[in-house]
Structure formats: C-alpha cells, structure tokens
Amino acid sequence: MAVYELHDKAVMKKPHPCGENLWEITFLGADVKLRCCKCGRMVMLPRQDFDKSLKKVIKKETEQLQ
Numbered sequence: 001m002a003v004y005e006l007h008d009k010a011v012m013k014k015p016h017p018c019g020e021n022l023w024e025i026t027f028l029g030a031d032v033k034l035r036c037c038k039c040g041r042m043v044m045l046p047r048q049d050f051d052k053s054l055k056k057v058i059k060k061e062t063e064q065l066q
C-alpha cells in the first residue's frame with residue numbers, strides 16, 4: 001500500500017477531464033481531498049477509493065530537490 005502524507009502529489013490512474021494527472025493532497029482523513037495541479041479543481045473521495053485509483057505518490061521532499 002502506498003504511503004502518502006498531506007501535501008504530497010498524487011498521480012492517479014485516470015486523469016482529470018482537464019488533462020492533468022497530478023494532484024496535491026490537501027486533506028487526509030476518512031476522506032481524501034485532492035486539488036488538481038492544473039485547473040485547481042478540488043475533489044474529495046473516500047480513502048479506499050483513493051487508494052484504488054492511486055498510481056504513484058510524489059513525495060514533497062523529492063519535489064524540493066528538483
């Protein structure tokens with residue numbers, strides 16, 4: 001199972017209708033809230049569904065090195 005924290009970026013299996021496939025995790029609880037990195041749209045989904053549709057996590061530490 002993927003390990004993720006608040007403000008990590010998430011790559012999902014299905015892209016957002018706007019074409020972007022990178023999301024920022026903005027809330028973590030029983031539900032997960034994500035913000036699309038391109039259009040800024042927020043979506044909330046049950047953590048179980050998030051785990052299922054998650055492809056990979058880009059840690060915020062990793063991003064700072066780029």
Ligand SMILES: [Zn+2]
Pocket residue numbers: 016017018019020036037038039040041
């Ligand atoms: Zn979008």
